[in-house]
Amino acid sequence: MQKLLTNLRLHRKQNLLSYRLLVYILMCSTLLAVLSTAVQLFWDYRNDISNIEKGINSIEAGYLDSLASSLWKLDQDQIGIQLDGIMKLPDIGFAAITEIVANKEEAIFYRGDKREEFPISRDFDLSYNKTLVGKLQVGATLENVYDRLLKKFMVILGSQAVKTFLVSICILFIVHFLVVRHLNTLSRFTQRLDLDNLDETLKLKKGVFDQDEADSIDQLANTLNAMRDNIRKQLNEKKKVQRQLEQLNEELEQRVQYRTATLKHTNDRLATALEELTQTKDKLVESEKMAALGELVAGVAHEINTPVGNSLTSASFLQDLSKDLSARLEKGQAAPEQIRSYSDDITEATGMITTNLNRASKLINSFKQIAVDQSNELTQHFNIRENLEETLRTLETDIRDAKCQILIDCDKNLEIVSYPAGFVQIYNNLIMNSIIHGFEGKSDGTIKIDIKKKDEHLLITYSDDGRGIPEQIKHRIFNPFVTSKRGSGGSGLGTHLIYNLITQLLKGSISCTSERGQGARFDIRVPVRIQNLPDDEDDDLW
Structure with missing residues (x-):
């Protein structure tokens, strides 16, 4: 027995699809069989109910007049015979005759099991010569109907189960023969298939009933x-x-x-x-x-x-x-x-x-x-425009004698942290260079000074409309001892001093452009903040 169970488990494992198909076929067939049986039983139930109602309706045509006459005559024997005839009708379980005396009903004759309620019941009036003499009460039971339906259900269900099982076995055999065994062959082939075993060809076994046409x-x-x-x-x-x-x-x-x-x-x-x-x-x-x-x-x-x-x-x-x-x-x-x-x-x-x-x-x-000695001066907060105007006041006499005009474009509230004395020396040397060299031989001249803040730098543009810088010294204008007035008292140290102040003291840059006869221009770029403050100074600018 144990060996048989082991073989069944192995066979089920190897043919799992077949067993699944069998289960599904049985489930579907059983469900269809139950549904069809239920429909058939419901139909038979309706027919039995209809037959009972027809039998009850036949009482009205065959028994009422004779029962009314017998009741009028009080013929008890005849009434008993007629009630026994009614009880012989299919599924009639109770019949009773009630006499009406002084508008009151009194049951004097009945047959069968007297119950309070029946699934199907009817009351008939008994009239003799258009005079109501009593009533006939008939009740039908469904017990016989239920017994017949139960027997029929068992017969149909048994036959359907046998039929379903046989059909399922046939279908399973056909599916296994046509599909499952080939799928098992495909499964075993794919399990053996690997990169080192690609020479084996897949071949399906053909049966007697297999067609030559490929499916x-x-x-x-x-x-x-x-x-x-x-x-x-x-x-x-x-x-x-x-x-x-x-x-x-x-x-x-x-x-x-x-x-x-x-x-x-x-x-x-x-x-x-x-x-x-x-x-x-x-x-x-x-x-x-x-x-x-x-x-x-x-x-x-x-x-x-x-x-x-x-x-x-x-x-x-x-x-x-x-x-x-x-x-x-x-x-x-x-x-x-x-x-x-x-x-x-x-x-x-x-x-x-x-x-x-x-x-x-x-x-x-x-x-x-x-030499630009920075050790003798500390950075300060100061207004750059006020610093420039103070420088111009110290040069007021030289500017007036040279009859030159100075145009300033600078925000009155622009403040920086730097060396104010360094800016004074730069302005002083630039303006004196313009007066001594640029405006020589001219009755008047114009100097423009534009100062703007961009990001964290101060941009100073200084320009004049003088004679310009000679070509032979323009490329080395910031070198020491470069001057066009060597024999007239010029030392050639002014622009060199400006260059050192801007690049060393102010940590900036300066460039010069000039065209002969069109003046000179100096572009200066220095940071707006140089960190060289004493520790106890309150930095209220930023």
């Missing part, structure tokens, strides 16, 4: 075989491509190794060249610094040498005059006229010495300003 399962098998062939071809092509890729990878690795070695050699050469270039650059920078320093020293020596030489000449002249005067005084040969002449010469010589020494002092102060 859906045959088409599926053909599709699987075609798919297997395509996979095999693609796999072979992929292996071929993979071999080619491996070969290309080997060649690529060899090329990469060769290129790597070449690049390493090139990089080594480039590193050596870069090191040599760095050393050369450092030497060039050092040479450029030394050249600039030499040029600066030569310029300083040249500029100071002239007033100092003149002072030495005047001092030597005074020394000779003093010796000569002393000799004459010792000999008593000094005439008043000679003393006055000596006095005039001494006054002239000392004046020349004072003038040349003052010039040398101014040059030294200019050299000191070029």
Whole structure:
């Protein structure tokens, strides 16, 4: 028994689809059988009810008149016989005759089980010669109907169950023969199918009743075989491509190794060249610094040498005059006229010495300003327009003498954090350069100063309509000792001082553009805030 159960479980597992089909067929067939049986029983029930009602209706035609006559005559035997005849009708369970005496009903004759209610009941009036003499009450029971329907239900249900089971077995056999066994073959084939086993062809077993024409399962098998062939071809092509890729990878690795070695050699050469270039650059920078320093020293020596030489000449002249005067005084040969002449010469010589020494002092102060010493000044909050107007007031005499007009475009409430003295020196040198160099030979001139704030920077545009900067010095205008008035007292340090103030002190930039005869323009860009405030200062600007 245990072995049989094990075989059944194994067979069910191998033919799960068949068992599912069997269950579904049985369920559907049983449901249809129950529905059809219920319809048939309901139809028979309606027919039995109709037959009972017809039997009750036949009482009216066959029994009422004779019952009324017998009741009028009080023929009890005849009434009993007639009630027994009514009780013999199908499914009649109760019959009673009620006599009406003084408008009251009194049951005097009845047959059957006297109940309070029957599923089907009727009352008939008994009239004799149009006189109501009593009533006939008839009740029908459905117990026999229910018994017949139950027996019929069991017979129909049994026959339907047997029929359903036999039909299901036949359908299951047909489905298994035509479909399931082929599906099992397809399942086993697909389970065995892998990339290393693509040579096996799927073949379905044909039975005696199978048609030669291909059905859906045959088409599926053909599709699987075609798919297997395509996979095999693609796999072979992929292996071929993979071999080619491996070969290309080997060649690529060899090329990469060769290129790597070449690049390493090139990089080594480039590193050596870069090191040599760095050393050369450092030497060039050092040479450029030394050249600039030499040029600066030569310029300083040249500029100071002239007033100092003149002072030495005047001092030597005074020394000779003093010796000569002393000799004459010792000999008593000094005439008043000679003393006055000596006095005039001494006054002239000392004046020349004072003038040349003052010039040398101014040059030294200019050299000191070029260094832009920031340690002596702290940044401040100040109004940039007020700073410019204060500078213009200090230059009011020079501006009036030059008959030039200054136009200012600047917000009156624009404030920055920077070095106010640095801006004063920049404005002073720019305006004096325009007056001395730009407006030379002109009766009037115009200077425009535009100051605007953009993002976190201050943009200053300074321009004049003077003669412009000569081409030979325009490209080195910010170098020291560059001037067009070398022999007329110009030191050539003004624009260099401006450049140092802007780039070193104010951390900004300056550029110059000029066309001969159309004036000069300077574009200055500096930050609006420079952090160099003492710790206890309240920063109320931002």
